[in-house]
Amino acid sequence: MKTTPYWWDYAPRENTPEITPPATVDIAIVGAGFSGLSAALTLARSGLSVVVYEAGQLGEGASSRNGGMVGSSFHKLGIAGLQAQYGVEKTNEIIRESVGFVDFIDDFLKSEDIDADFKRSGRFRGALSPDHFTKMASEFENFHKSCGVQGSVIQSGDLVAETGSKCFHGGVVYDMDGGLHPAKFHNRLIAKLRAIGVAILANCPVTSINRTNAGFTVHTPLGTTKAERVALCTNAYTGPQFRYQHRRVLPLRSAMIATDPIAPDLMARLMPKGRVCGDSRRIVAYYRPSPDGTRILFGGRATGLKDNPQKNARQLHAAMCNIFPDLETTGTSHVWSGLVAYTFDHAPHIGQHQGIDFAMGYCGSGVARATYFGQKLGYKILGDQDRGRTAFDDLPFQTKPLYTGNPWFMPIVLNWHRIADRFGL
Numbered sequence: 001m002k003t004t005p006y007w008w009d010y011a012p013r014e015n016t017p018e019i020t021p022p023a024t025v026d027i028a029i030v031g032a033g034f035s036g037l038s039a040a041l042t043l044a045r046s047g048l049s050v051v052v053y054e055a056g057q058l059g060e061g062a063s064s065r066n067g068g069m070v071g072s073s074f075h076k077l078g079i080a081g082l083q084a085q086y087g088v089e090k091t092n093e094i095i096r097e098s099v100g101f102v103d104f105i106d107d108f109l110k111s112e113d114i115d116a117d118f119k120r121s122g123r124f125r126g127a128l129s130p131d132h133f134t135k136m137a138s139e140f141e142n143f144h145k146s147c148g149v150q151g152s153v154i155q156s157g158d159l160v161a162e163t164g165s166k167c168f169h170g171g172v173v174y175d176m177d178g179g180l181h182p183a184k185f186h187n188r189l190i191a192k193l194r195a196i197g198v199a200i201l202a203n204c205p206v207t208s209i210n211r212t213n214a215g216f217t218v219h220t221p222l223g224t225t226k227a228e229r230v231a232l233c234t235n236a237y238t239g240p241q242f243r244y245q246h247r248r249v250l251p252l253r254s255a256m257i258a259t260d261p262i263a264p265d266l267m268a269r270l271m272p273k274g275r276v277c278g279d280s281r282r283i284v285a286y287y288r289p290s291p292d293g294t295r296i297l298f299g300g301r302a303t304g305l306k307d308n309p310q311k312n313a314r315q316l317h318a319a320m321c322n323i324f325p326d327l328e329t330t331g332t333s334h335v336w337s338g339l340v341a342y343t344f345d346h347a348p349h350i351g352q353h354q355g356i357d358f359a360m361g362y363c364g365s366g367v368a369r370a371t372y373f374g375q376k377l378g379y380k381i382l383g384d385q386d387r388g389r390t391a392f393d394d395l396p397f398q399t400k401p402l403y404t405g406n407p408w409f410m411p412i413v414l415n416w417h418r419i420a421d422r423f424g425l
């Protein structure tokens, strides 16, 4: 069993030579995931000089490790919570913008001519209890009526056309959603940026940033750069040197496995429509066919904040077999994990603090959103108010008293969610 992402077999990480950071630059971007690369693309296209620093190898963070599932992510926003905090109108604005995220990524890939195996397969969400089904169906109807979300409610009698699993009591299909190959997407973005002269420095962690009269000085172990503006795109990997953002994101580990190849007739029975999938449990489980349709890639919350591949593989395989008992004897070829960034209001945040621009906090749904908010951040830095505007602009980026960036309490919260899931609450 490999302990690197399945995706890297087809889009390997490169051995990047050490490059000394430039002495001066217009824009310095910290973090070479989708947020940082997308911001860099927008900024470099307008003629500015841009450098991107990456602490690890390129794709070290979540962007080349994720499930590649693309959606609007509105059900992750905690609609009731948002309404309570920001009112119905603002919440609707946020949801309406979110509905466009999949179209955004579709257009982005097309206009940039990036082949990343993107397919609008639709997303199936299964309901694990009759109560969950009622809630899920009415939530879908609301989204359909208020924001034009396309899809259908699947009654329990019609499930066999959607899934080979017997554990659901109905479900909902979101037609607009789909999947892509995240590591191919990441590699193609890197190639595109290099082609337009953006310097991307791997193994070059930014250790501190000082504000000066002329802008900023960015410090790394390989050298120092003077930059007019700095964008922080470090999401769940944000370190304590960036205290403001560090205190506002909750890093959680998400893990995935890839199965050994599955016989085509079994694959066709388990995932007849080849959709990306999830279900109604609180502790997220997500799964999809590999882009070539030969395997299942199955993900969920990891066993702890530290990586534990063997334990994660066992737990994810067991969770997968609860849904698809036919896979009991199917082996695991890959297990891997990465960090996702939750926020206290379940929404991503984009803004500026002490002159440093940032976009982060995608709550485990960042393939489309990081690319989208990275682009918005680029426009904001350019001073393009219209194209930089988003409904997420003025959401206060909350922290909690005594939260210093170490989510020590999350195992307790997650255990409570596990118990709630077991009892179908």
Ligand SMILES: Cc1cc2nc3c(=O)[nH]c(=O)nc-3n(C[C@H](O)[C@H](O)[C@H](O)COP(=O)(O)OP(=O)(O)OC[C@H]3O[C@@H](n4cnc5c(N)ncnc54)[C@H](O)[C@@H]3O)c2cc1C
Pocket: 030, 031, 032, 033, 034, 035, 036, 053, 054, 055, 056, 059, 060, 061, 062, 063, 064, 065, 066, 067, 068, 069, 070, 071, 204, 205, 206, 207, 233, 234, 235, 236, 237, 238, 239, 254, 255, 256, 286, 299, 336, 337, 338, 339, 340, 341, 359, 360, 362, 363, 364, 365, 366, 367, 368, 369, 370
């Ligand atoms: C296992 C897993 C499965 C997921 N599945 C999905 C999915 O199916 N669909 C979906 O939409 N989302 C998914 N996500 C979430 C998604 O991958 C992320 O939200 C998204 O990639 C975030 O992109 P980013 O560019 O903001 O951050 P990242 O890609 O994490 O990039 C941040 C980078 O900043 C670098 N960095 C940090 N500090 C410094 C520093 N001081 N100096 C230089 N560099 C620094 C890090 O090394 C890292 O590479 C998943 C995530 C994981 C881990």
